[in-house]
Amino acid sequence: MKSTKYVVTSQDSDVLPSDIALKIYELGREINVKETCFGVIIDGDEEEIEATVKEIRAMDPSNIFIKDRGFPPGDPRRCRGHRGGGARPGFYMMQHESEILPLISRGLDAEAKGEEVPPEIGTKKRPSLEEMEEMIKEEFS
Amino acid sequence: MIRIAQLSCGSEYSGVQGELEKAAEMVGAELVFPEVSLEDVRNVEERFGIKVASGDLNLAMARATRIVENPDLADAVFVATCFRCAEGAIVRSEIRKYIHENSRIPVLSYSFTERTTAETLLTRMEALVTTAKFKGLLARERQTGLTAGIDSGSTTTKAVVMRDNEVIGTGWVPTTEVIKSAEDAYNAALESAGVKKEEIQGLGTTGYGRHLVGKEFGAKLIQEEITVNSKGAVFLADAQRGEATVIDIGGMDNKAISVQDGIPGTFTMGGICAGASGRFLELTARRLGVEITELGKLAMKGDHQKVPMNSYCIVFGTQSLVNSLSAGSRPEDVAMAACHSVAEQVFEQQLQEVEVKEPVIMVGGTALIEGLPRAMEQLLGLKVMVPEYAQYIGCVGASLLVSGLVED
Amino acid sequence: MVKVMVYPPTSMILADLVERTGHEALVVSKEVRKKVNTPGLDSPPLNMTPEDPKKGLKYAAVDVPSGVRGRMSLLGPMIEEADAAIVIRGDDCTLGCTGCARTNELTRFLLKTKRIPLLELKYPEDEFQAKQFVHKIREFLEGLN
Numbered sequence: 274m275k276s277t278k279y280v281v282t283s284q285d286s287d288v289l290p291s292d293i294a295l296k297i298y299e300l301g302r303e304i305n306v307k308e309t310c311f312g313v314i315i316d317g318d319e320e321e322i323e324a325t326v327k328e329i330r331a332m333d334p335s336n337i338f339i340k341d342r343g344f345p346p347g348d349p350r351r352c353r354g355h356r357g358g359g360a361r362p363g364f365y366m367m368q369h370e371s372e373i374l375p376l377i378s379r380g381l382d383a384e385a386k387g388e389e390v391p392p393e394i395g396t397k398k399r400p401s402l403e404e405m406e407e408m409i410k411e412e413f414s
Numbered sequence: 415m416i417r418i419a420q421l422s423c424g425s426e427y428s429g430v431q432g433e434l435e436k437a438a439e440m441v442g443a444e445l446v447f448p449e450v451s452l453e454d455v456r457n458v459e460e461r462f463g464i465k466v467a468s469g470d471l472n473l474a475m476a477r478a479t480r481i482v483e484n485p486d487l488a489d490a491v492f493v494a495t496c497f498r499c500a501e502g503a504i505v506r507s508e509i510r511k512y513i514h515e516n517s518r519i520p521v522l523s524y525s526f527t528e529r530t531t532a533e534t535l536l537t538r539m540e541a542l543v544t545t546a547k548f549k550g551l552l553a554r555e556r557q558t559g560l561t562a563g564i565d566s567g568s569t570t571t572k573a574v575v576m577r578d579n580e581v582i583g584t585g586w587v588p589t590t591e592v593i594k595s596a597e598d599a600y601n602a603a604l605e606s607a608g609v610k611k612e613e614i615q616g617l618g619t620t621g622y623g624r625h626l627v628g629k630e631f632g633a634k635l636i637q638e639e640i641t642v643n644s645k646g647a648v649f650l651a652d653a654q655r656g657e658a659t660v661i662d663i664g665g666m667d668n669k670a671i672s673v674q675d676g677i678p679g680t681f682t683m684g685g686i687c688a689g690a691s692g693r694f695l696e697l698t699a700r701r702l703g704v705e706i707t708e709l710g711k712l713a714m715k716g717d718h719q720k721v722p723m724n725s726y727c728i729v730f731g732t733q734s735l736v737n738s739l740s741a742g743s744r745p746e747d748v749a750m751a752a753c754h755s756v757a758e759q760v761f762e763q764q765l766q767e768v769e770v771k772e773p774v775i776m777v778g779g780t781a782l783i784e785g786l787p788r789a790m791e792q793l794l795g796l797k798v799m800v801p802e803y804a805q806y807i808g809c810v811g812a813s814l815l816v817s818g819l820v821e822d
Numbered sequence: 823m824v825k826v827m828v829y830p831p832t833s834m835i836l837a838d839l840v841e842r843t844g845h846e847a848l849v850v851s852k853e854v855r856k857k858v859n860t861p862g863l864d865s866p867p868l869n870m871t872p873e874d875p876k877k878g879l880k881y882a883a884v885d886v887p888s889g890v891r892g893r894m895s896l897l898g899p900m901i902e903e904a905d906a907a908i909v910i911r912g913d914d915c916t917l918g919c920t921g922c923a924r925t926n927e928l929t930r931f932l933l934k935t936k937r938i939p940l941l942e943l944k945y946p947e948d949e950f951q952a953k954q955f956v957h958k959i960r961e962f963l964e965g966l967n
Binding site for chain 1 (some may be wrong): 830832833834835837838839841842847849850851852853854855857858859914917918919920921944946947948949950951952953954955956957960
């Protein structure tokens with residue numbers, strides 16, 4: 274069965290999409306590679322894709338993220354060039370999550386190093402009636 | 415190619431996106447999706463005025479703001495959301511108003527189900543494309559030369575002959591066989607005008623049978639009802655400049671159109687059930703034992719509040735009719751209740767989807783049933799105008815528009 | 823290995839974290855892949871047809887909008903298949919499969935009432951939150967073994 278995946282690099286990563294593409298070419302597997310602004314799209318036989326994903330991840334474990342894609346690369350049914358312009362909804366989600374990736378990378382780094390998890394910040398407490406009264410007096414006196 | 419910007423939520427997941435695209439293609443248009451950034455979507459509240467829980471609706475609003483900022487992005491706008499979605503209905507209505515108020519781009523608003531087909535959308539899409547494509551032709555305000563129009567409707571077929579901006583002949587027959595009825599109506603119009611068919615310089619057709627009749631009679635213009643009715647209404651009501659609202663309660667469907675300078679701006683077409691159509695009034699007349707032409711006069715003497723009437727279904731509506739008569743209600747009250755019931759459904763279902771601006775012009779054969787425009791006046795709190803030849807509105811519009819093609 | 827449904831079902835972050843720990847992430851793109859690769863179906867872009875909202879009747883009644891039922895025809899089988907779930911709450915970028923708030927509510931409800939291990943959290947906004955986010959997910963996933 275065919276499988277298509279996005280390989281996305283966090284903005285903090287030193288690995289470039291071209292580095293990933295090169296790595297895949299070096300592996301010599303029958304995989305289609307398409308470079309995009311986020312990373313690369315890879316498409317091929319499911320088993321080959323799974324094996325490749327492991328090797329790509331190893332290039333920078335905390336900064337490389339993998340996601341399944343429904344459509345094969347450049348599918349005219351989804352490609353905006355064929356469909357009246359405008360990004361497909363998945364594009365926005367990808368952009369949205371990409372903005373969070375550097376934070377996730379730091380979280381993954383901390384986990385890898387066995388850092389202690391920062392304590393939860395206590396939930397905000399409502400002021401008591403007396404405190405509220407005091408605030409109103411201060412504000413309106 | 416006319417570009418129709420699709421601002422929607424749910425069409426792909428309802429399995430009808432293909433149908434929308436097919437309908438656009440059939441009328442020579444393509445659906446486009448204006449490019450917006452993620453920031454545009456996130457900031458939709460600042461840009462549009464509201465942000466809602468459903469992201470795809472925020473995306474649709476963000477696209478609307480892009481179109482208003484850059485009207486060259488689209489020639490027309492199609493706003494569509496799922497039927498029965500309250501959130502979608504609010505946003506759809508606000509997008510329609512926003513585009514209408516901030517641009518001159520025509521808008522069509524629609525709520526779909528998984529059963530929506532390209533065929534259902536065809537007339538609406540055709541009107542949208544015509545409005546976008548033939549602004550010059552639609553700007554025409556005077557009929558010139560000797561032209562005719564045939565309106566092949568679902569219930570009746572009408573024809574008019576016009577000369578130098580005047581209606582000089584009319585014909586009206588119930589629709590049986592489409593071509594035969596058109597021929598009869600056309601001949602009657604020609605006869606009353608005292609002209610021969612060969613003298614007619616241009617013929618325009620409209621209504622359900624427009625394509626068949628148009629082909630048979632060699633029409634120069636074959637046009638859907640939204641465009642020609644708007645044109646015919648503002649012509650006959652002498653409201654060609656500025657705003658107007660056209661309401662046409664037909665035999666099978668209803669149209670509500672916001673018009674600006676004689677050109678449809680936003681419009682809706684449809685009706686939940688035959689309970690909101692001319693058919694129900696026909697049925698009422700038959701049950702009351704009066705001619706349809708007398709129903710209106712009878713209704714004017716009645717009070718709708720004395721008879722409870724279901725306005726959402728022809729079956730239940732008829733049941734209310736029978737029950738109230740057997741309970742001793744006066745026929746005039748029943749007649750007015752029936753008119754009110756039809757007007758109420760059009761008011762609730764369709765007039766909420768367009769901008770109701772005065773003058774409000776009621777057209778079509780049903781406008782002559784006096785109780786109906788009166789009921790509409792009561793519901794809208796506005797004066798409703800019924801122009802002369804209201805039942806020939808489609809023919810007049812077609813005849814007027816085709817004269818522009820003759821001159822060219 | 824446990825099947826973990828992630829929500830948003832298009833979330834790269836969640837799917838990636840799930841698969842890092844050796845579990846299988848249930849994501850909507852796999853459902854879409856099945857659809858777009860179905861020969862004979864030609865209803866672009868997603869190859870969804872009016873039959874799909876009808877399949878969605880299993881999860882929502884006929885008076886629920888067709889867009890909700892159509893989405894549920896994709897998400898419903900994933901919910902059924904899920905052994906556990908991770909759900910992001912309060913996100914303001916929900917588009918496409920998660921573009922309908924009613925569908926999102928129904929999905930969350932069905933996942934909750936299925937009484938499977940469920941982790942609900944928000945996307946992190948700073949480094950502290952990110953560390954907690956990754957840690958909680960790792961703990962949750964490791965606990966599934």
